[in-house]
Amino acid sequence: MHLNIxxxxxxKKLCLLTLWSVFLFFIPNIQASENPSTEKKFDAGSTIIGHxxxxxxxxxxxxxxxxxxxxxxxxxxxxGKIHLFSSSKxxxxxxxxxxxxxxxEKGANKGKIIKVDEEGNMDKDAFFIDLSITxxxxxLFISILLLTLIILSAARSYxxxxxxxxxxxxxxxxxxxxxxxxxxIVPSIGPKHEKYTPFLLTLFFFILFNNLFGLIPFFPGGxxxxxxxxxxxxLALFTFIVTTLSGNKHYWKDIFNTPGIPWWLKxxxxxxxxxxxxxVFTKPIILMxxxxxxxxxGHIIALGFICLIFILGETNLSAGYGVSIASVIFYVFMGFxxxxxxxxxxxxxxxxxxxxxxxxxxxHEEEHELKxxx
Amino acid sequence: MELVxxxxxxxxWMTLSFLILLFILGKFGWKPIMGMLNKREKSITxxxxxxxxxxxxxxxxxIDNELLLKQxxxxxxxxxSEARKVxxxxxxxxxEKANFEAEHIIESAKEAxxxxxxxxxxxxxxxxxxxxxxxxxxVILQELKDKQAHSTYVNKLLDDIxxx
Numbered sequence: 001m002h003l004n005i006x007x008x009x010x011x012k013k014l015c016l017l018t019l020w021s022v023f024l025f026f027i028p029n030i031q032a033s034e035n036p037s038t039e040k041k042f043d044a045g046s047t048i049i050g051h052x053x054x055x056x057x058x059x060x061x062x063x064x065x066x067x068x069x070x071x072x073x074x075x076x077x078x079x080g081k082i083h084l085f086s087s088s089k090x091x092x093x094x095x096x097x098x099x100x101x102x103x104x105e106k107g108a109n110k111g112k113i114i115k116v117d118e119e120g121n122m123d124k125d126a127f128f129i130d131l132s133i134t135x136x137x138x139x140l141f142i143s144i145l146l147l148t149l150i151i152l153s154a155a156r157s158y159x160x161x162x163x164x165x166x167x168x169x170x171x172x173x174x175x176x177x178x179x180x181x182x183x184x185i186v187p188s189i190g191p192k193h194e195k196y197t198p199f200l201l202t203l204f205f206f207i208l209f210n211n212l213f214g215l216i217p218f219f220p221g222g223x224x225x226x227x228x229x230x231x232x233x234x235l236a237l238f239t240f241i242v243t244t245l246s247g248n249k250h251y252w253k254d255i256f257n258t259p260g261i262p263w264w265l266k267x268x269x270x271x272x273x274x275x276x277x278x279x280v281f282t283k284p285i286i287l288m289x290x291x292x293x294x295x296x297x298g299h300i301i302a303l304g305f306i307c308l309i310f311i312l313g314e315t316n317l318s319a320g321y322g323v324s325i326a327s328v329i330f331y332v333f334m335g336f337x338x339x340x341x342x343x344x345x346x347x348x349x350x351x352x353x354x355x356x357x358x359x360x361x362x363x364h365e366e367e368h369e370l371k372x373x374x
Numbered sequence: 375m376e377l378v379x380x381x382x383x384x385x386x387w388m389t390l391s392f393l394i395l396l397f398i399l400g401k402f403g404w405k406p407i408m409g410m411l412n413k414r415e416k417s418i419t420x421x422x423x424x425x426x427x428x429x430x431x432x433x434x435x436x437i438d439n440e441l442l443l444k445q446x447x448x449x450x451x452x453x454x455s456e457a458r459k460v461x462x463x464x465x466x467x468x469x470e471k472a473n474f475e476a477e478h479i480i481e482s483a484k485e486a487x488x489x490x491x492x493x494x495x496x497x498x499x500x501x502x503x504x505x506x507x508x509x510x511x512x513v514i515l516q517e518l519k520d521k522q523a524h525s526t527y528v529n530k531l532l533d534d535i536x537x538x
Contacts, residue, residue, distance in 0.1 A: 053376055054384060075383075110376045130383045137387045144395050151403040158407050163414035170407075177407070197408065198400040206395065229377070230384040234392060296377065 042314050044307040052224050052299050053111055055135045056087035056102065060219055067092060070219070072138055076100060076113065078128035087132070136231070139213070139223030147209045180204050180350055188354035192361050196354070199242060203235065204350040211295060211342030215335065226345075227295030229288065236288035239353040244280070247360040255280065283356055287349060294345045298338040305330045505535075 058070040071088035089097035093104055101116045103109040115126030133141075154170040161167055166174045185193050185200050210226045225231055253259075255276040257266065265272045305327045313320020509531055513524070 049377060054381060112376070112381070130381065131386055132383050133387070134381075134384060136384050140384075140387060140391050144391050148395065148398055148403075151399050151407075155403045155406045158410040161410075163410055163417050173407075174411075178411070198404040199396060201404050202392075202396050202399045205399075206392065228384065230380040231388050233380050234385055234388040238392065292378075 042307075042310045044304070044311055047307055048300055048303045050111075051303055052227065052296055054228060054230075055111065056090065056113070056132060057092070058135045058138065058219060058223075070138075072133045072135065074100075074113065075131040075133065076128050077131060078115070078126070136223050136225050136228055139210075139220065139225050140231070142220045143210050143213050143225065144206075147205060150209075151205065176205075176208075177201060180347070184347065184351040185354050188351065188358040189361060190358060196242065196246075196357050199238070200350050200354055200357075203238070203353060204346050207235070207291065207349055208342060208346035211346055212339075214295065214299070215338055215342065224296060224299050227292055227299055229292045232288040232292040235291070235349070236284035239287060239356060240281075240284035242353075243283075243356045243360045246357060248363075250363065251360045283352075287352055291345050291349055294341055298334065298341055302331055302334045302338065305334065509535075 056074060057072055060068045060070065062068070069092075071086045074083070074085055074087050074089075076083040083098055083100070085097060089095070090102050093102035095101070096116050099115055099117075100113050103112055103114045103122065105122075109122075113130050113132070115123040115128060117123055150169055151173065153168070154173045157166070157168045157170045161170075180201060181193075181197060185197055189196055207226055210231075213221045214224050214226060216222055256273050258272050258276060261272050309320050309324045309327050312323045512531070513528060
């Protein structure tokens with residue numbers, strides 16, 4: 001009951017913060033669009049994508065065409081040399097620095113650092129590694145720091161408290177932790193779950209925390225970390241590596257010599273083994289795409305409602321103000337759904353990872369027993 | 375398009391950060407938390423088992439007590455009935471003895487009375503004999519004097535005897 005009230009309070013706070021931040025963010029932009037000197041047409045698509053993708057600076061707000069941003073360090077490895085400079089040198093992508101610039105053209109490289117020559121033309125053959133601390137990397141560091149603090153303080157409270165009832169932050173962590181452990185990990189993996197529990201718990205709390213962190217629309221939240229394909233790729237890769245490394249003889253036999261399948265599907269053309277082998281790779285790829293698509297879609301829809309205000313506001317200012325009421329209501333509604341999605345996607349990712357690991361470590365006898373039961 | 379292209383930089387930092395997170399949380403977070411949760415689970419299970427055991431012990435103890443009480447009652451009853459039997463026996467024997475004694479006393483009393491009676495009869499016999507001899511003597515003496523007087527005298531003597 002107490003937790004429910006706490007949750008409702010958190011929702012309320014989050015909604016208020018969301019509402020407030022929506023106005024905080026976009027009122028300066030409304031003023032800017034009123035200004036006749038900036039005749040740029042509002043481009044909803046690039047605005048939305050710009051908010052969803054990674055960036056070299058953390059844009060906080062724009063007041064009268066003046067950008068307030070946190071400039072993040074750019075780290076480039078090129079020709080055996082490490083280039084380290086502030087992203088402010090790019091002047092919001094308008095200028096190049098030390099032969100590097102942010103690509104402004106539409107295409108695969110948009111928003112990324114490219115090598116340019118003296119005339120500002122892109123050097124496509126240049127090889128360099130971009131290890132810049134981008135917006136998402138900074139958000140990653142902040143969230144990991146906070147998550148570590150939360151979990152470690154919970155662990156400390158357990159140490160202090162002995163095996164009594166949980167206190168403080170552990171009271172919030174414990175029901176979630178037990179829900180994941182007893183609801184997803186133990187039933188999926190079975191008796192060998194102890195070895196994989198730390199990985200799966202870390203996975204779950206990392207995804208959940210960053211999903212929620214991404215819902216906060218201003219610094220230090222707001223980075224679309226779990227909606228970034230690089231992040232979900234690494235998460236899925238971890239699951240893939242853990243699954244593949246813990247696969248037992250039976251797991252590999254199931255892939256290369258699937259029992260219960262007619263022989264002509266295996267010899268001379270190994271049709272089933274190929275399908276099964278593809279399945280090994282599609283599983284983590286689906287994990288990667290599901291999380292990325294769900295979180296990014298939520299962000300895009302929420303941003304779409306906000307952009308609607310400015311699309312209409314460009315044609316008629318009062319229409320813009322008028323539609324803002326509906327937009328904010330829809331945004332809040334979307335916020336609730338995204339809150340739900342944040343939990344569901346974190347759970348689904350963990351559950352599926354647990355199931356894949358469970359498939360890899362399951363003993364032959366267990367399956368026989370299962371078949372006999374069915 | 376830029377949305378679905380992974381960036382090498384973010385992937386690098388993500389891998390590094392996630393590995394560090396995994397290490398820190400695995401070693402200092404989940405391990406003590408899971409350890410404590412398991413410990414708590416164990417302590418709860420132990421407490422429940424202990425309670426069950428105690429309940430069973432209590433049940434057995436109760437049964438024991440009841441058995442003991444029953445035994446004690448039986449013992450008491452046995453002792454009481456035994457005592458009752460003994461007292462009855464004592465009473466009976468005392469009564470018998472008293473009866474016997476009383477009969478004995480009565481018997482001896484009767485004997486004494488009989489003896490006294492015989493003694494008295496013997497005395498009376500002797501006295502009668504003496505008196506008869508006396509009377510006979512006197513009669514004989516009187517007869518010798520007067521016949522008339524003699525019969526009067528005999529009558530008078532007979533009257534005397536009646537008076538006696």
